Amino acid sequence: MKQLILIFLFFSLSTFSQNFKKVDAVVINYPRFSKVEDLANQIEKDFSSDADKSRAAFFWLAKNIRYNLREFYNPTKRNYSFSYKSEEEKTEKIKSHIDNIVSETFRNQTGVCEEYAQSFKKICDLLKIEAEVIKGNARTSSDEIGKISNTSNHAWNAVKIDKKWIILDATWAAGYENNGKWIRSFNDYFYDIPVNKIFKTHYPEDTIWNIRFGRMSVQEFYNQPIYSNTFLTLNTDLISPTSGIINLKASEDIVLKFKNLDKNLLVFYTLKGMKNPLKPIITSEKNTTTLTIKNPKINTDLVLFINKEDALHFRISMQ
Numbered sequence: 174m175k176q177l178i179l180i181f182l183f184f185s186l187s188t189f190s191q192n193f194k195k196v197d198a199v200v201i202n203y204p205r206f207s208k209v210e211d212l213a214n215q216i217e218k219d220f221s222s223d224a225d226k227s228r229a230a231f232f233w234l235a236k237n238i239r240y241n242l243r244e245f246y247n248p249t250k251r252n253y254s255f256s257y258k259s260e261e262e263k264t265e266k267i268k269s270h271i272d273n274i275v276s277e278t279f280r281n282q283t284g285v286c287e288e289y290a291q292s293f294k295k296i297c298d299l300l301k302i303e304a305e306v307i308k309g310n311a312r313t314s315s316d317e318i319g320k321i322s323n324t325s326n327h328a329w330n331a332v333k334i335d336k337k338w339i340i341l342d343a344t345w346a347a348g349y350e351n352n353g354k355w356i357r358s359f360n361d362y363f364y365d366i367p368v369n370k371i372f373k374t375h376y377p378e379d380t381i382w383n384i385r386f387g388r389m390s391v392q393e394f395y396n397q398p399i400y401s402n403t404f405l406t407l408n409t410d411l412i413s414p415t416s417g418i419i420n421l422k423a424s425e426d427i428v429l430k431f432k433n434l435d436k437n438l439l440v441f442y443t444l445k446g447m448k449n450p451l452k453p454i455i456t457s458e459k460n461t462t463t464l465t466i467k468n469p470k471i472n473t474d475l476v477l478f479i480n481k482e483d484a485l486h487f488r489i490s491m492q
Contacts, residue, residue: 192224193228209292209299212233212296230300231343231346234289237282238284241284242354271295275292285344290329290330302334305331307331308377309377309379310327310375312395315487315488320395325378328344329343329345339365339366367405370405371386398414398416401482403480403484409432410433411430411431413429417488419488422491427465427468429453429464429485436462439479440452440478442464454466
């Protein structure tokens with residue numbers, strides 16, 4: 174995935190994932206298995222429900238597979254082509270290729286999003302849990318606001334638990350890049366991503382997942398602000414603007430409105446090139462909070478920080 178996980182640095186526990194403390198406590202003591210079959214066998218031995226098994230697979234991958242920054246920035250093995258004489262041969266060759274990806278991931282303990290996603294599905298296959306790899310797009314930079322990409326740049330998973338599909342992203346749960354180095358930092362938000370928030374960060378190329386989780390157009394996805402899970406894990410909603418591009422006249426200030434924004438949160442902002450963050454003017458009426466930021470007079474990028482973590486990114490366009 175391009176422009177990796179530079180935004181998503183905030184730790185959180187979703188309501189659903191809090192049920193897995195016992196699972197995590199067991200899996201954290203697992204060895205660094207070099208074969209996917211050994212991990213699957215251990216999970217099968219230790220857990221009985223599909224929910225616990227799925228969580229165990231996700232948690233182990235996020236805690237043990239290191240993101241391969243070298244491969245991310247200088248890809249050497251992303252293209253795969255082959256010939257076949259029948260659909261059966263085609264299926265077998267694809268399966269063999271995926272098995273090789275997973276085997277190499279476990280052997281080297283590294284990978285990019287494709288390796289995380291294919292490895293999770295392989296574990297689920299061995300455990301007889303229905304799971305899928307979802308390919309599509311994710312955004313992490315304000316430069317991507319309003320600019321539709323014609324090619325997918327990310328891969329994640331869906332897994333069916335108790336007849337319900339849930340979305341997870343082991344790559345983004347594993348950590349983040351900081352100054353060219355990979356920082357291991359488990360992020361629980363990306364297991365069972367809330368249905369109403371999936372399309373704020375992930376957009377599938379297969380329309381079936383769009384139908385199942387929200388029906389958003391690709392234009393709407395790319396026109397949104399950039400949401401980090403710092404913001405998404407809060408019990409608040411952005412009321413306006415809903416567009417990631419804020420068009421301003423010379424006489425207008427930037428006005429952001431939120432529902433249920435906790436008054437105890439520390440809120441600051443920066444504009445592109447600004448060294449020190451500034452505090453917006455904050456006013457509240459009932460459950461609506463308004464942030465007012467002085468007109469920057471130039472085209473720029475706006476980053477809103479909440480409790481010292483970046484939360485929302487916008488582009489400012491002067492009219």
